[in-house]
Amino acid sequence: MARMGPDERRNAIVGAALEVMVERGIAATTVRHVADRMGTSSGLIHHYFASMDELLADAFERAASQDLNVTREAMSRNHTAVDKLRTFFATYARAEQDWAFQLWLDAWAEASRRPQLRATSQRLNIAWQRLLAETISAGVVSGQMSCADPDAAAWRILSLLDGLALQAVAHRGSIDRSAVVTWSVRHAETELGLADGTLDGSKSDAAGHPLGSPCNRSSRPPGTPAPPSRAHRLPS
């Protein structure tokens, strides 16, 4: 209906697609659902996106890169590698927000059959790993931590986090949710030669950024005005 400029419209489409993807899953998201969500025709979507794969990849990128940027920015406010790592675990969203991590699950599964989505999810996964690896490297240089292979350690820390979150999200009840982060933190401490408790979230002595809760990023699915409405669509 409302006539928009190309950038604005593209943005609106990506936003609507993201909402649908959160509700129905990446695999079940269709052009018509996205169009209905925006209140426009389905032809419009194909005017801006050459294929469904491209749209899904762009929408996933928005959700995932936003999470990454929030964490990256929060970490940049810390000065020492240990503080940065503590912030990393404190702001790590995937493990805490089902809708965001379910998106990752969908992306990993779909990756083998949607080239553009795979490229995006791989790029972002590597970005997460590099963020960790660079922090670890800095910590080694500064002498705060010890690690023979920061690159490998980063993959292990991230993979344990993902593997545990996977169980918590896909199989509710198998693993206590708090254990996902607790265990990952403990593993990181061991891996990096840090004393037990060094990376625990409670002692957030970093700069005075107002992190009320451990989850500081967009705590609701995109476009969802209030949490209750999501409970309808995604009954736990």
Add this chain to the structure above:
Amino acid sequence: MARMGPDERRNAIVGAALEVMVERGIAATTVRHVADRMGTSSGLIHHYFASMDELLADAFERAASQDLNVTREAMSRNHTAVDKLRTFFATYARAEQDWAFQLWLDAWAEASRRPQLRATSQRLNIAWQRLLAETISAGVVSGQMSCADPDAAAWRILSLLDGLALQAVAHRGSIDRSAVVTWSVRHAETELGLADGTLDGSKSDAAGHPLGSPCNRSSRPPGTPAPPSRAHRLPS
């Protein structure tokens, strides 16, 4: 065409479904594909399975429980907990066979929207964890290894394995395939207070079962006569 008894036919359907699931992914498997694969009509499938969810769950169960049983059986041929663990890593298939692990990826992603599939994948995931946990417990009792919480350690070891395999399968090239098992083994050794190299696969001193390669289970997708054909359908 050929008239079969109920058990035989149900079995044939599950087998055909599994082939299609491996080729096209769980989400893209349809009744007609399965029927075509068997050379029968599509109506026949619904005569034996009330819904698609039920069929997918049964087929996934066959693939996953077979892998579990092979590993369990191989481990039972060892006498010490350390030997059992070594066999566990040596026969762990998910990390090595893309088609099997891709099935797990699909199942985890689909779990939130297919109740029966979720129940099955959760049950089997827990079975894997218990297999590990019980072995660790036995090792602690025998004094071979030390571990304050075998149950939690089992989840961590399994999750790191899954998290690493996830990257190797979904994002080919991110992680060296051999690192998936190597890193997991090292982590398990640290977690259980074992000396480095204790769980390495090369020193397979167990009973004389003919394990030519580290992968001892069904090394090809179900129903696939030769590996080359899979390369066509699942280009790496």
Add this chain to the structure above:
DNA sequence: GGGGTTGTTGGACATCTGCGCAATAGCCTC
């Protein structure tokens, strides 16, 4: 061999899929 049981067929049903295209409607410039 006849009759009943039951595995199997093949298509109907309504709905959905990604994609493309002519026609339309809104906005900006002159």
Add this chain to the structure above:
DNA sequence: GAGGCTATTGCGCAGATGTCCAACAACCCC
């Protein structure tokens, strides 16, 4: 206000989807 640019429509296309059901055919028992 006229003209042109372009965002947007609305439907068509060819095919796929899960589910259901009356009809058919193969088998076994009597």
